[in-house]
């Protein structure tokens with residue numbers, strides 16, 4: 022064992038969930054509600070991950086296109102109900118892009134997540150990062166090493182969910198994964214920012230295409246450094262405030278030995294955080310100078326951290342592919358569905374979109390949450406088992422919540438049965454998810 026027995030030991034849990042993003046928060050909630058003593062460890066000072074630290078819009082709740090269907094339920098609905106209580110929610114109907122958006126004020130969302138989790142009895146530890154695992158030789162995990170201001174501590178559990186987004190626990194224990202950027206270019210990074218004092222009516226006097234033309238023109242003039250020419254801004258539930266997804270930064274590089282490094286590398290991330298704010302200033306200058314409605318606007322805030330789309334994707338019992346997504350494939354063990362297009366933010370000036378047939382969805386198999394070598398750990402969220410393209414569809418937050426709800430329930434079922442995650446009664450899991458309001462199956466025909 023690498024660590025001395027002197028590490029301070031916390032109390033033991035049935036289930037530890039690592040990472041409190043949309044996937045991890047949903048997993049912890051689901052596990053605790055099923056009766057397991059559940060501990061949620063999050064390195065940030067709040068829960069929500071990308072949903073509260075970077076963004077303000079849920080996609081994946083609806084299929085895009087003319088025949089839009091609602092395709093998530095359960096926890097995603099409870100989260101929206103919580104936001105509605107604070108009147109901090111709006112739907113932005115959309116037949117293109119990723120479909121109808123659910124936009125919220127992330128400050129309220131932090132509180133909504135906290136209320137749901139504490140009501141369910143989840144023990145939450147913020148400002149604590151898992152930095153290693155304790156495991157047997159056959160990769161059965163027995164505990165996690167936590168790093169905090171007061172040093173290292175140790176927490177034991179019988180079962181674990183890796184919802185770190187970056188598959189940190191799988192990395193530490195030695196499970197197989199694909200490092201984004203090695204086989205295919207990894208999706209780019211984005212620093213988000215919000216603008217206040219925007220004249221919204223004036224802003225929407227021009228359409229998206231005109232906005233892109235202005236961006237292109239400004240970039241071509243050489244006066245503004247705007248690498249992405251189809252960046253977007255949108256209204257928020259806060260008056261005269263817009264939020265943006267505009268900047269674009271490389272998410273992988275090579276180290277001195279020629280190995281690929283990506284957004285799990287603190288050095289690469291440090292450079293990207295600084296460069297992301299610098300690039301944002303170019304877009305802010307462009308908006309104020311060139312876009313109607315922004316004449317008197319000002320920067321309100323940057324995202325708490327840079328937005329990371331993909332880093333490590335585990336090798337699971339099944340690997341979801343582009344063909345599965347685009348053919349709207351269904352699976353006997355699916356625990357949720359996805360209708361979002363493949364949305365690839367590559368390194369060029371635009372964004373690549375590929376759609377499923379209108380109104381259709383593909384299934385998300387339980388096996389994509391089960392690392393090949395795992396006995397007592399599931400993953401949930403953006404580190405699930407998928408190729409680069411399939412991931413570019415299924416990473417929307419409606420789906421990461423659905424995966425989290427399923428993984429939390431499944432791990433709790435495994436904990437009660439004291440069985441391997443490979444032996445979970447998947448049809449029982451699917452029924453229990455349906456009973457909890459989740460959308461697990463959906464008919465193929467359009468509902469017009």
Ligand SMILES: Cc1cc2nc3c(=O)[nH]c(=O)nc-3n(C[C@H](O)[C@H](O)[C@H](O)COP(=O)(O)OP(=O)(O)OC[C@H]3O[C@@H](n4cnc5c(N)ncnc54)[C@H](O)[C@@H]3O)c2cc1C
Nearest residue numbers: 040042043044064070071080151185186328329402403418
């Ligand atoms: C710029 C950008 C724009 C996007 N736009 C949209 C959009 O508009 N709508 C949409 O639905 N989706 C969007 N996505 C995709 C979506 O936001 C993500 O795929 C999703 O939020 C991932 O959720 P997650 O819970 O899997 O991971 P994360 O949200 O990344 O959560 C992981 C959590 O784990 C914590 N963590 C990590 N490592 C450790 C550790 N070792 N110990 C303890 N805690 C740890 C992190 O702090 C974090 O809170 C976007 C993504 C990006 C980056």
